[in-house]
Amino acid sequence: MSSPKRQKTETKTTVDNYIGGKFVSSTSGKYLDVTSPHDGEVIGKVALSTAADVDTAVKNAEVAFAKWSALTVKARAQIMLKLHALIRDNADELADMIVKEHGKTKAEALGDVAKGNETVEYACSMPQLIAGRVLEVSRGVECRSYNVPLGVVASIVPFNFPAMVPFWTIPIALACGNCVILKPSEKVPMTFNLIVKYFEKAGFPEGVFQIVNGQADAVNAICDNPGIKAVSFVGSSKIAELVSKRCRNLNKRCLALGGAKNHLVALQDCNVEMTASDVVNSYSGCSGQRCMAASVLLTVGPNPKLIERIIEKSKALKPGSGPREIGPIIDVVSRDRIISYIGKDEHKILLDGRDWATKQKKGFWVGPSILQHTSTKDAAMQDEIFGPVLSIFECKSKEEAIAIENANPYGNAACVYTSNGGAAEWFTKRFSVGMVGINIGVPVPREPFSFGGSNKSSFGDVDVTADGAMTFFTKTKKVTQKWNPPEGDADWMS
DSSP: OOOOOOOTTOOOEEEOEEETTEEEOOTTOOEEEEEOTTTOOEEEEEEOOOHHHHHHHHHHHHHHHHHHHHSOHHHHHHHHHHHHHHHHHTHHHHHHHHHHHHOOOHHHHHHHHHHHHHHHHHHTTHHHHSOOEEEEEETTEEEEEEEEEOSEEEEEOOSSOTTHHHHHHHHHHHHTTOEEEEEOOTTSOHHHHHHHHHHHHHTOOTTTEEEOOOSHHHHHHHHHOTTEEEEEEESOHHHHHHHHHHHHHTTOEEEEEOOOOEEEEEOTTSOHHHHHHHHHHHHHGGGGOSTTSEEEEEEESOOHHHHHHHHHHHHTOEESSSTTEEOOOSSHHHHHHHHHHHTOTTSEEEEOOTTHHHHSSSSOOOOOEEEEESOTTSHHHHSOOOSSEEEEEEESSHHHHHHHHHHSSOOSEEEEEOSOHHHHHHHHHHOOSSEEEESOSSOOOOTTSOOOOOGGGEESSSOSSHHHHHHHTEEEEEEEEEOOOOTTOOOTTO
16 A cells, blocks of 8 residues: 655644735634544644634735736736646646645545646636627628626635646636635645645735635525625535525525436447447546446446456456555544445445455555345436446336436436447436436546536536626626717618
């Protein structure tokens, strides 16, 4: 097993709020321990913020907004270009921090940083993307529209991608001219605490980007503060719906992404080796702690060779942070919850990863686990487990597979494995999701294509990246103008 090496005497990191261009303590004076999932040791502490802290950040942002929004979009993009280069050049340092506080493998952490930086790169193109429209709608009458920033906006993010998910919204919102307040997950606050210095080096003015740490009190204060014009949220569907309703009741824009229960369908003509590798990577990558992870594999008809290869490849995975290894679970509560699903007696266990929890003397570990079901009503077939657990169910037909997928309340992703283009198109048209994969188990679009699910995976009207984010973080201003025509050149519209 490979894992981050830390000296016992290592200084623990204190994560304070970042407001007005400097780190400041919370008015509560309270802190929460940050623990390493590798060994359970305390590696830092994070401030627990109050509504007063949020209000201070908002007031600083409102002052900064006047000058920041007055810059040309090209000037803002120039600063964003510098940030992109800094993130790229320091990816290794950021990845090490993600490994330390989150537990991802080094390769996964580097991917976390790189994927987030793709959205920064997209935001650098804002001068071309945000251009409005002009049209002479009738003789002497011209209409034009252009997008203007909302003001102060906030982004509330989960623990599972400490760099990528915050960067889904922050760079686009900033490039559009808004000022952003980030509320990171209290479980992984250290990554963006480190990234702050790159914002400073890139040249973002004080108050344009700020961080308020904390738990539910900070989230509620962000939703309720009248100075915050829009809130983006990523987390569980239960909390996403609550945040969405709370914001909308105050006539505030909200885009809240929730959980998922992603189904993969394997047809008889699928390439067994490719499908097995892809399914294992999908359900066990990031220890299954991602909303795009495979949860359920539906085989259309029996496919014992495929299941056998999935088990073999899963058994080859080891605990750790290196190649062909998977990292720990974020905390003890999540680990025990995952183990409870594996231990239910309503399914057959084909591969049991619960022994990782006892074999690893420190930290929070669950190994790859595979469950065979005979009922779609089993708990593991229904709930988002958020761990390295794959449920397998054999369907009699493709129609049954679609009926099972469509019946689940979520709608992030679904995938079909087949060698037949017609069959792939049949499933593509019928999956009830926002993102579809054909022989790809984690069908995350890349910019300029946006990320977003449907049903109870998303509470909002647009996607969270690309054009969706640009629409969400701006309002459209329309101008219609007419000037007196030269004498003798008028018509009935003048």
